[in-house]
Amino acid sequence: MMRPGGPFKTPPSRRLGHETRVSPLAASKRSRIPAFEVMRITDEIARRRAAGHDVVSLCAGEPGARPAPGTLQPAGYTGPLGTAPLREAIAGHYRSWYDVEVDPTTVAVTTGSSGAFQLVFLAAFDPGDRVALASPGYPAYRNILTALGVHVVEIPTGPATRYRPTPELLDAAAAEHGPLAGLVIASPANPTGTMLGRGELSALVTWCTDHGARLISDEIYHGITFPAAGASDPRGVTARELDPNAVVINSFSKYWGMTGWRLGWAILPPELVGPLEALASNFALSPPAPAQELALTAFTDESYAERDAVVAGFARARALILDAAPRLQWGTAAPSDGAFYYYSELGPQLERFGDSVRYARALLERADVAVVPGVDFDPGAGPSRAGGGQAVRLSYAAGEAAVAEAVDRIVRFQG
Numbered sequence: 001m002m003r004p005g006g007p008f009k010t011p012p013s014r015r016l017g018h019e020t021r022v023s024p025l026a027a028s029k030r031s032r033i034p035a036f037e038v039m040r041i042t043d044e045i046a047r048r049r050a051a052g053h054d055v056v057s058l059c060a061g062e063p064g065a066r067p068a069p070g071t072l073q074p075a076g077y078t079g080p081l082g083t084a085p086l087r088e089a090i091a092g093h094y095r096s097w098y099d100v101e102v103d104p105t106t107v108a109v110t111t112g113s114s115g116a117f118q119l120v121f122l123a124a125f126d127p128g129d130r131v132a133l134a135s136p137g138y139p140a141y142r143n144i145l146t147a148l149g150v151h152v153v154e155i156p157t158g159p160a161t162r163y164r165p166t167p168e169l170l171d172a173a174a175a176e177h178g179p180l181a182g183l184v185i186a187s188p189a190n191p192t193g194t195m196l197g198r199g200e201l202s203a204l205v206t207w208c209t210d211h212g213a214r215l216i217s218d219e220i221y222h223g224i225t226f227p228a229a230g231a232s233d234p235r236g237v238t239a240r241e242l243d244p245n246a247v248v249i250n251s252f253s254k255y256w257g258m259t260g261w262r263l264g265w266a267i268l269p270p271e272l273v274g275p276l277e278a279l280a281s282n283f284a285l286s287p288p289a290p291a292q293e294l295a296l297t298a299f300t301d302e303s304y305a306e307r308d309a310v311v312a313g314f315a316r317a318r319a320l321i322l323d324a325a326p327r328l329q330w331g332t333a334a335p336s337d338g339a340f341y342y343y344s345e346l347g348p349q350l351e352r353f354g355d356s357v358r359y360a361r362a363l364l365e366r367a368d369v370a371v372v373p374g375v376d377f378d379p380g381a382g383p384s385r386a387g388g389g390q391a392v393r394l395s396y397a398a399g400e401a402a403v404a405e406a407v408d409r410i411v412r413f414q415g
């Protein structure tokens with residue numbers, strides 16, 4: 001059963017309805033490639049068959065699909081941007097969680113959000129464009145953009161802005177590096193867990209609109225949030241609600257715990273739909289069909305209830321680590337508003353261990369506790385903040401018992 005509504009509903013006054021505003025931003029020059037026509041026709045065949053036509057397809061070069069085990073349907077290629085039922089179900093999720101209308105034809109199903117980043121960055125930016133992102137931040141944004149010849153502008157953040165980019169920081173970055181073609185944000189963010197409230201997100205949307213920069217919002221940790229009772233926007237604010245031209249990226253990996261299924265999605269402004277279809281149809285032909293079929297079960301009442309129970313477990317593990325923080329004798333920690341990360345400077349431990357790489361290695365070798373040094377997330381140190389060489393990230397997704405054991409071992413290890 002498709003889910004009619006979630007426990008957290010956005011008030012109807014926020015509903016945008018179908019947007020007709022035309023984006024002033026264009027797709028990249030390099031994405032002007034022809035679509036792989038066979039894959040487009042695959043989509044058309046699926047549509048006609050769903051409408052009851054008896055289509056004889058001599059189109060795709062695929063053998064008759066092998067019988068699938070269990071209840072799975074035999075799987076052939078799907079359309080390059082995913083099956084119609086899944087794209088519709090994803091649009092339904094936006095109605096249910098955020099009360100926002102999304103046109104299913106602007107939903108692109110991808111191989112994880114990682115696949116969406118590659119396609120969206122290709123479709124949106126040309127080599128030499130400047131794209132800003134917060135540091136510390138998820139390293140793949142920086143690394144994929146760099147691999148695609150895009151110039152990454154790091155926005156150094158720290159405790160002063162709760163590890164969030166701000167319009168003032170973007171002004172400073174543009175003044176130093178030149179005009180920005182885009183901004184990538186994540187809320188909740190990895191590794192800090194920090195979130196952008198409606199006001200902060202709205203200020204970034206305005207900045208991007210005023211400066212002709214494309215906003216790409218990674219919302220993969222939406223739903224893994226720890227709001228106070230009665231808080232507004234308890235799942236997180238989707239950029240789609242504030243800016244119909246924003247690109248929103250999300251995934252089945254985190255809230256739904258389906259990492260290995262390799263399924264994510266992007267919600268696209270109209271000018272990127274064609275380019276993304278052309279790129280996707282050539283790069284991957286189609287997202288994995290069995291995963292798409294099974295992903296339909298993510299949007300049932302039962303599924304949301306089950307996942308919310310898992311998030312409640314993350315909340316308990318988070319409370320445990322926040323309570324234990326004084327015992328760890330580390331330095332300043334990021335707010336950990338959402339996701340399942342605790343990102344902290346090592347403070348006094350640095351005198352003994354030198355940097356977070358050495359600290360993490362010693363902790364693993366001597367106490368069998370694995371944490372991630374911050375260098376991946378933050379390669380440099382700005383003038384007013386510690387860089388990743390001085391910080392570590394703990395994931396409390398492992399649950400309460402693992403976190404309690406790790407804290408005890410860390411305290412013993414530090415002596």
Ligand SMILES: Cc1ncc(COP(=O)(O)O)c(C=O)c1O
Nearest residue numbers: 112113114138190220251253264
């Ligand atoms: C912020 C963020 N975005 C995207 C991803 C990629 O996830 P996936 O490709 O499984 O959707 C991750 C994975 O850890 C992440 O932390």
